[in-house]
Amino acid sequence: MVQNIIDVRNLSKSFDISSKEPGLKGTIKHFFRRQTKSLKVIKNISFEIKEGEIVGFLGANGAGKTTILKMLCGLIYPSEGSILVSEHLPFRRKENFLKNITLIMGQKQQLIWDLPPIESFYLNASIYDIDKFEAKKRIKKLSEMLEIDEELFIPVRKLSLGQRMKSELLAALIHEPNILFLDEPTLGLDINAQRNLRKFLQKYNKETNATICLTSHYMKDITSLCKRVICVQEGAISYDGKLDLLLKKLSPVKEILIVCRSEEDASKLENFGFTVKNKIKNEITIKIENESITPSLKSILNNFDIEDLFINEPPIDEVIGKVLIKKEYDI
């Protein structure tokens, strides 16, 4: 049986936030008497993650995804509740725990700006107690997986964003961590760079059985990497389960465009009992529930002379976007 590597129970986090009224008067008031209030950004959440799982955290900006990741890796102290990651209390940041995890943030970098990435790799290797020979072996292996070679010897400031992100990944993985926390790793990358990064993460997960916790606003990252997603809405978990089940829940019907041989057939089909979205001459668009697609299509093909047929999947961004809209959808 696969063990839980992350166990979160009744976790909450509050921050003291100061607010300021607009204008000069508000600024002066804010300077002398700052009004702060405690804001609960994470509200009593519980979940478990198994070893080797890739879990995507979905939510709108400010929903609390990054705060959860930062509490999981021990950067932020929780206000209430308990977290156990790889049998460690993360916020104690014990050496054994830190050697087991890594955090990659798409918008922040740890590479030394003026030097080639290889220098940062060897620095990280010495921090993680990896000898030069072993470090060289790991750099070679990871650079082959990431398909970077010459870039290792070019100053970071002269690399493209994609090349820099690959180098950041290499720097973050040189100690071969078991748990990867990725906060929007594909942010700002072009389509090819995004695809390569996803390919790499899939391969890394397959080869090392590493657990990956990922946040991303690019739905392609989530759909191609994560079987399981945790949706966060205003600091609370609104859904925790399989991605395909979520998609079915959010998009229970499919649109089917049917091109009939004659307008007469299209008119007959219009009165056949399906929900019709629209009809233009011999083309008719109907809506069918996911569960009854196969029998419905069989019946249409048996009873009508059909020239062509298209099943329109709603764009994934649009479907998942519904999760991100606060309070609108109760999943």
Add this chain to the structure above:
Amino acid sequence: MNLGKYLTIYKKFLHTSLASELEYKANILVDLITAILSLVGSIFLLSIFFQNSGYIGGWKFEQALIIQAIYTILNGITNTWFNPNLTEIVKHIREGTLDFVLLKPIDSQFFISLKKLNPSGFLEIMLGFFLLFFCIRINQINLNLSFVTLSLVTISCSICILYSLWFFISTTTIWFVKTWNAIEVLRSFLYIGRFPLNSFSFSLRIFFSVFIPIAFITTIPSEVFLGLSQLWKILLEVIVALVFLITSRKFWLFALKFYSSASS
């Protein structure tokens, strides 16, 4: 703490910092010229003060030069290690890159205090030592083992006090986010350390001894050089240095509990 590991890491820090700085040759050259001009300017200023009366606060010009030499060494250390590293703490906290430091399996204070190095500060340290040896000659100071030991102890304590003060102020960034001004004030106070403590009024002497112990930083080591020091003063400096070091360390560990990281 594994000392061998930390030495290896520090060697890497030295290597990467030197390599980074050497990428910008012109900048190093400008820094070197600035260090020389700054020392010449300071000695010129000091000589103006001594032009009318031969003594200030009971110190001769040749004796006051020792304070200038120690100040130059400390300023060199500041420019070599403290300035490039401790000013970065503010940046780390503001931009949230402290996350990367805290997730490394090494001491975070060691990492943020020693990761960078500005090689042009070395010239200032060398100039300071050169001036110090010159002062030893003109003041006819007798070099013996106890003198060298006491000098090293007091200068080391001065470095510790200065580091702790700077680190303490930088740590408050975790709550206040911006503390550039406080660091600038500290640097301005350090300029005061170029003059003998006795040259200030009684109230200022108390202020610079008790509240901001600038007096300990330059005056006590200088007194050791001139054989004017009293044992209790040296012991007091050692105690102050230890208290400052331990307090700044504890304060850092306490402050980290309040670190909320920058939003993404």
